[in-house]
Amino acid sequence: xxxxxxxxxxxxxxxxxxxxxxxxxxxxxxxxxxxxxxxxxxxxxxxxxxxxxxxxxxxxxxxxxxxxxxxxxxxxxxxxxxxxxxxxxxxxxxxxxxxxxxxxxxxxxxxxxxxxx
Amino acid sequence: xxxxxxxxxxxxxxxxxxxxxxxxxxxxxxxxxxxxxxxxxxxxxxxxxxxxxxxxxxxxxxxxxxxxxxxxxxxxxxxxxxxxxxxxxxxxxxxxxxxxxxxxxxxxxxxxxx
Numbered sequence: 001x002x003x004x005x006x007x008x009x010x011x012x013x014x015x016x017x018x019x020x021x022x023x024x025x026x027x028x029x030x031x032x033x034x035x036x037x038x039x040x041x042x043x044x045x046x047x048x049x050x051x052x053x054x055x056x057x058x059x060x061x062x063x064x065x066x067x068x069x070x071x072x073x074x075x076x077x078x079x080x081x082x083x084x085x086x087x088x089x090x091x092x093x094x095x096x097x098x099x100x101x102x103x104x105x106x107x108x109x110x111x112x113x114x115x116x117x
Numbered sequence: 118x119x120x121x122x123x124x125x126x127x128x129x130x131x132x133x134x135x136x137x138x139x140x141x142x143x144x145x146x147x148x149x150x151x152x153x154x155x156x157x158x159x160x161x162x163x164x165x166x167x168x169x170x171x172x173x174x175x176x177x178x179x180x181x182x183x184x185x186x187x188x189x190x191x192x193x194x195x196x197x198x199x200x201x202x203x204x205x206x207x208x209x210x211x212x213x214x215x216x217x218x219x220x221x222x223x224x225x226x227x228x229x230x231x
Binding site for chain 2: 043110
């Protein structure tokens with residue numbers, strides 16, 4: 001159980017376009033999901049906390065107008081990279097924790113490799 | 118603020134040899150501690166976690182980790198490494214409040230020699 005599905009796994013887009021990444025909890029509900037960014041050969045850096053039914057909380061230095069987060073339901077959060085630039089190319093990973101399990105760890109999606117040309 | 122340090126960026130071991138990956142954390146209270154493994158281009162898979170109780174925790178794939186409060190450490194061990202263990206390993210710390218985000222260490226890349 002506790003599967004997190006992330007889609008797409010890979011996406012290539014042109015500069016200036018927008019890309020939407022979906023994160024779904026398949027067999028549990030999550031009021032909170034987290035979006036991480038990982039540069040090559042580096043660790044995961046938290047970008048934002050996605051809260052169901054309310055605004056996301058962004059980490060310092062993350063542009064909220066560039067990285068739009070929507071948490072429309074207890075099983076779906078989306079990250080939209082707007083007006084993408086080559087420096088936005090990265091590996092984006094979402095995570096979530098089951099709502100009703102206090103001691104459950106975060107479960108991660110398989111990530112999305114974004115390449116902006 | 119919480120932080121995690123993994124002192125070893127790369128480690129190479131021979132297949133069948135024992136392994137220890139180091140993790141030190143900084144946190145103001147008793148933390149949740151985790152080890153995750155990541156294969157290239159993939160997401161993270163949980164190996165094991167420590168919340169409370171027995172400080173030696175067993176995980177999947179034959180891994181274990183020991184929480185040492187006095188040393189602020191949570192080192193990952195495996196008695197005999199298999200070639201399929203080659204991957205990136207991340208130690209992470211989180212607050213005890215439910216649903217809190219994790220802070221990750223920089224990762225340790227494990228290579229296994231035949």
